[in-house]
Amino acid sequence: MSRLTYLLKRLLMSIPVVIFGTTITFAIIRLGPLSPADAILGQDPDPLAVQRIERRLGLNEPLWEQYFQFMGNLFTFDLGQSWVISSGTPAVELIASYAPRTIWLGFWSILIALLIGIPLGFYAGLHPNTLSDYTASFGGIVWRAMPNFWLAVILVTVLSQSQQLFGFSWQAFLVETNVVTSPNLGVFTRPSRLITDPRAAWTNVLAATKQILPAALVLGSASMGTEMRIGRTAILETINEKYVETAKAKGVPPRVLVWKHVFRNALIPLVPVITAEAFILVGGSVLVETVFAINGIGRLFFQASVQGDLPLVGTLMYLFILLIVGLNIVQDIAYTIIDPRVGYEGT
Template identity: 65%
Template sequence: MSRWRYFGRRLLLSVPILIFGMTITFIVLRMGPMDPVGAILGPTGNPQAYQQIKNQLGLNQPLWAQYIDYMTNMLTFNLGKSWVLFPDRTANSLIIEYAPRTIWLGFWSVLIAIFVGIPLGFYAGLNPNSWSDYFASFGGIVWRAMPNFWLAIIFLSVLSNSENVLFGFDWQNWLVHTTVIGVPFNDPQELTNPQGLLAAIKKIAPAAIVLGSASMGNEMRIGRTAVLETVNSNFIETARAKGVPPRSLVWKHIFRNALIPLVPIITGEAFLLIGGSVLVESVLDISGLGQLFFNAIMAGDLPLVGSLMFIFILLVVTINIVQDILYTLIDPRVGYDGGA
């Protein structure tokens, strides 16, 4: 089977998963406690107005008709309009407006997890039972154990009072003037100049550290175990016996094989990033998709919640496909057959 056929097969297999996720979302939204009509009217609404708005929104239609409309609209990316939070604004325009901040947050969160967690794990695996190994392992366990929302609150408290807590260090005026609670970058063009880029990085840094901390600890722990297993494998002993130089042994044999079990861990962090961004963005007041999703749930904005859930499900399915492709690129032994 060629790589393109393998990719096409993975795409076809993802369709029923996407439909199943959207169906569960529809059931939860329609049969859950959310009442968009009540949220629109408020506590002073009368029964006649309630029924009139319900008819206008199509909530009196049979459930099967609502389901068909929902699936058709989502699959054609006709995400509808917000009913409560931003009346008459389309969900597409809101996602386009809020997505760059979440992407910026996710980018730095993934970078912190990969470029801190994996090197520490590999270093600990190459130096087992040393003080550096104990220190890295203990630090990874501590970071992994701390809940995102708790760590976000601690960061917020410390940085808001940095001059008193950090012995005179003024976080808000360090390098560039920013506020701890504020909007990340609103305009991507701000990233084109050094001052704007530095300000955007500084604004997102606390949230990125919080969101990437759990992933960093997890990747460090798995990376250490993968290196230890690879170092003690038979093919490494054979390579040593053949006189392969230590540097080549580490970079071409140990690291590459140790990356294989890390592929599902790295791609699986997307689940944590999606769920964690809702909490972290809400606590640190970052106007991204996570905060938008949280506010939409609290307001009972049915179409906006459904649209964001569709985007999240689509993202997770896409990442799973990327994971399968990465397996074949990192490890040539993985084939494209059905049992691969």
Template identity: 65%
Template sequence: MSRWTYFAKRLVLAIPVILFGTSLTFFIIYAGPVDPATAILGQKATPERIRQVHEQLGLNQPLWEQYAEFLVDMFTFNLGNSWVVQPNTPAYEVIMNFAPRTILMGAWAVLLPLFIGIPLGFYAGLNPNTLGDYSASFGGIVWRAMPNFWLAVMLMMVLSQSEKFLFGFNWENFVVSTNVAGSPRMSNLWNFENFLRASKLVLPASLVLGSASMGNEMRIGRTAFLEVKNSNYVEMARAKGLPGRTIVWKHIFRNALIPLIPVITAEAGVLVGGSVLVETVFGINGIGWLFYTAVMSGDLPLSGALMFLFILLLVGLNILQDFLYTVVDPRVGFESEG
């Protein structure tokens, strides 16, 4: 079958997954302990006013009607309006106000492991049983072992007193002047100074988010490099007299990337789950913080819309992972018809 037919089938198979995840989201959110009417009314809540708010929001309808309406709205991208966080504001608009901070933080959380973890892992595999190999391997184990919540608190403490812990180095005045934590301004990022200032504010959080992936990519990259390095086709390339650089880049590097593909694409799941805690610690106020606030305040349309977008993101990354396999590994093909 053609490439497009293969991916069309993958898209069709993704529909039941999205439907199941969206249904599960509805029942978890709507069965939650927080009553949106109570959150909206606050101290003014009375049984009568709570009943009126339930009628206005449609919460007095049968559950199956609410469920059907929720599915139709999500699959037509009618995300509704926020009830509590920003009342009467379209959920899409609220999400877009907070998303740029998480996107910037997530981009650095992916790039840091890519440009640190993978090169160090490949260096260790290229030079096994050396001081560099032992140092990189030990670093990978340490990075992988540190829990995000602990690393976030420790990093915050060190950076807030950087002159004391880092031998006089002042993080707040490094490159551009910023606070250690806070919500970055995302306006006019085309201005290089504004981009630096925003990136510096999210870099500590990005380092925490990418720490586990960095350790994984370092260890898996080392193992993959060693396996490919000692494979038969690499030995054959050496026997043919190919230059070492050609063997490394053409035969070893590309094939050693194959087991790293699921690790890299799985980082999005880590970002979605870990950003809630990390954004709270560092005061980033992005999508993770918004989701936590929406759930805790009973903002059902906003929290449901965010969960639906998270599901689409994870399913899309799984499809992207299949595509990357076909690009990186020429041995991976499609089923032949007939």
């Protein structure tokens, strides 16, 4: 079976998963206690006004008709308009205005986890039962155990009082910024500024990076701890494999042995951990963005859920499902690339 055939097979197998996920989403948002009419009209609305709103939104139609219309719109990417958050605004346009901040947060949270978690885990595995190993292992346990919301509140408190606690102001470090704020991503919407006014543009990039780093550290903390622990275990298991002992006996230099034989095979158990970053980004960003006042997709999803903006909730859940299913397919493909022993026929 070729790689293209395998990819097509995985895509076909993902269709029932997407249908099931969107069906559950429809059931939750349609059968739940949320009332879009009440959210639009406020408390103690006039019953006749509620009926008019429900008739205009199609909520008085039979449930099965609403379901097929909902599914048909999603699968044709006719994602409708917001009902409550920004009435009449297309859901895609609304999501596009919030998405850059979440993408920026996700980029740095994944980068921090990868650049800190995996190297420390591999270093601890190559130096077992040393002070470095114990320190990295303990740090991995601590980072993994701390809940996102608790760590976010603690970090906001510490950074806000950094002048009193440590004698230096985080707000004034490098560039003047607030601890709790949305990053200013103006340079990315107007990249021409990098040429017309490079100094101001790079200052904007620096400020946006500084603004997002505390939230990214919180969001990537759990994955960072997991990668440290699994990376250490993977290294310890790999260096005791027979092929590594055989390479040593043949006189393979230690540096070549580590980079060519140990690291590549140690990455195999880390593949699902790395792709699981999507789950952290989807689930954890709601809390983290709320604490740090980052107006991203997580905060938008929270507001839409609370206020009963059903088309927006359904659209966001549909995009989340597509993201997770797509990353699972990428994970399967990555296995076949990293580990030649994994074939296409048995998957």
